[in-house]
Amino acid sequence: MQLPLSVKLQPSRKLTLLLVAVHVGAILVVAVVELSAWNKAAMLLVIGVSLWNSQRCMYGARRIAALTLRDQGKAEYLRSNGETGEVTVHLQSTVTSLLTVILLRQQESLEALVLLPDSLGQDDFRRLRLWLRWQAAD
Numbered sequence: 203m204q205l206p207l208s209v210k211l212q213p214s215r216k217l218t219l220l221l222v223a224v225h226v227g228a229i230l231v232v233a234v235v236e237l238s239a240w241n242k243a244a245m246l247l248v249i250g251v252s253l254w255n256s257q258r259c260m261y262g263a264r265r266i267a268a269l270t271l272r273d274q275g276k277a278e279y280l281r282s283n284g285e286t287g288e289v290t291v292h293l294q295s296t297v298t299s300l301l302t303v304i305l306l307r308q309q310e311s312l313e314a315l316v317l318l319p320d321s322l323g324q325d326d327f328r329r330l331r332l333w334l335r336w337q338a339a340d
Contacts, residue, residue: 205271205272205273205333206270206271206272207270207271207329207330207333208268208269208270208271209268209269209271209322209323209326209327209329209330210267210268210322210323210326211265211266211267211268211269211315211317211321211322212267212320212321212322213260213261213265213321214260214316214317214318214320214321215320216318216320217260217316217318217321218257218260221253221256221257222253225249225252225253225256228249229246229249232245232246232249262282263281263282263283264281264282264283264285265281265282266279266280266281266282266315267280267281267282268280269315269330271291271330271333275290275291275293276288276289276290276291277289277290277291277306279306287308288308289306289307289308289313290306290307290308291304291305291306291307291334292304292305292306292307292312295334297331297334297335299319299331300318300319301316301317301318302316302317302318302327302330302331302334303315303316303317304317304334317330
């Protein structure tokens with residue numbers, strides 16, 4: 203595989219729909235459960251904040267818009283706000299054909315990047331998964 207490998211990322215529509223569906227399901231559960239109005243309101247507020255936060259992470263200015271993969275598990279990122287940085291790909295990243303979760307470590311922080319096949323081009327997704335399986339472990 204030719205390195206460095208650069209991939210452009212976009213928010214996944216499928217993941218967005220899944221997250222919205224799960225949150226709507228949680229709202230429906232709260233609606234039918236017998237609780238006081240205050241408890242229901244508190245739970246609905248938590249669900250709303252959770253949905254807002256998930257969408258902010260996927261579509262906000264700090265989302266990762268591109269990755270450049272290098273040797274020995276190193277990568278550089280570009281956020282949609284123009285911020286760049288270097289990270290190490292954590293060995294516990296999950297790689298499957300339908301879902302890939304990349305754990306990016308930068309100094310003391312750890313960030314999870316969730317990718318579905320519609321997050322990037324088919325060839326880029328295949329190359330990224332191949333790099334994660336073989337290069338990141340070196």
